[in-house]
Amino acid sequence: MSQTDQIDTRHEQPSFEALSRWLSMMEVYHHAINVVRCQLPQTATLVENSVREMSSRFADLSSGIKQQSNAVRQISEMANSLEFGNEQITLEEFTNLFSETLSNSIEKIMFVSKRAITMVYMLDEAMKSIATIESFVSDIRNITKKANLLALNASIEAARAGELGKGFSVVADEVKQVSETIRQLSDSINERINVVGQSVRDGYEVLSDVATTDMSENIMAQDKLNTLMDSLIKQKQNFSAVLQDSASASDEISNTISGMVMSLQFQDRTSQYVSSSVRLLEYMDSTIAEFGAENRRSFPDIANVKMDGVLAEKIAQQFSLSEFERMFRASINGTDFDNLCLNQTAENTISTSAKPEMEDIELF
């Protein structure tokens, strides 16, 4: 007879001992299967809860990172622009404006310098003219002095000539008068020229102050300012580069987190795997029970075979978590196993949402 043929229990003498042993083992395994049937769904629940928890934390993390990323972008924008009156201008625009303004100032300084020197030369000419006029006036005075002398001589000659010289004497007097008038005029001119001369000299002093004011230092200062502007721009560019890196890094982190959340969705399959395992166990359990019942009916001698206590004890010690050991014993004792399983499930559902204290975790 091949091994696949069913055992015909009506025609053969079974080994009662072997059968008894099997029945007694199967009793134990029935209880063990009960515990596993309770354990597995709880595993699924635990995983489901943890995953839900993790997903929610990752969502928080992701939104935190997005916030940070936005903040970084804002800083980046702020670094690039300045408020200028009512407008926003970029740093580059600002430095260009600055440079232009400085160049403009320098042009004006140069223009003023040129005009000041021109004025110096013009005043030089004015002073020369004044000097010329002064010498003319001096000449006039010399001439009037000579004229006076001549008039005096003429008067003396006229007096010597007596009656004949009377007419001559009158002319001499007139000459003296004219000479006097001219002298007075030249005095007035002299006064005026002195005033003008003084004004020109005063003007010259003021102009000297202006023209000697050396602006070369101010011009050189522009060089320093240009260097400063350049380094400001360089700094901003470095800054922008760093911020750009930061923004990219944040984006990458966000993407990674999204990926992680997606791969956490495996918990769907976990439930399915667990369900099918439980169904398989249930089926195993029912076929074992059926077989056992059938044998007990067919062979009254072994109808009352009890569970193998020694094996039961060995298996009880296999459970590393005491809660499952309790369940196993409860199943054996027939005490309210279903409630115990439900309570345990409820406990596990709560405890995954609370933070576990170190004392609650059993060490293996």
Add this chain to the structure above:
Amino acid sequence: MEYTINSHENGTSIQMSGQFTFADTHNFKPILDLVSGGKVKTISFDFADVTFIDSAGMGMLLLLRDECQSRKIPLSIHSTQGQVQKIFHISKFDKLFSIH
């Protein structure tokens, strides 16, 4: 500052030395008069020994440039160094004068 003038057929070259400041205003006048008197064809300055120039000196050069431009006389300045080179660069004199 001091200077020496060398005139030859092709033009006039002026070698200047020392510090070129406002104090040289009267000193510089003869050079201006040379140009405004139509006595030069071209004029070039050797600034190798000029150690400093202030804004008044630059003003004088600009005045000379005006005179040269109105008479179409080419004006150039060469061998600038140190402070002079720097300030010429900042005030964009290389755009106004032929500088080398």
